[in-house]
Amino acid sequence: MFDTFGSALETEIAYRRERLYDAAAAGSWKRPRGRWVRRPATASRPQRDGRQG
Helix, strand or coil: CHHHHHHHHHHHHHHHHHHHHHHHHHCCCCCCHHHHHHCHHHHHCHHHHHHHC
């Protein structure tokens, strides 16, 4: 139970962190939202990735 929760929490944190870093690297918060689909975090959200792609 704790392992699953911890794993999900780490995934969510990594997902948010990746988006923050990606936006900072781009130098703009107005980049297309679909830009993050190339990040490893998409592994936890395959449905959205498929729909956008």
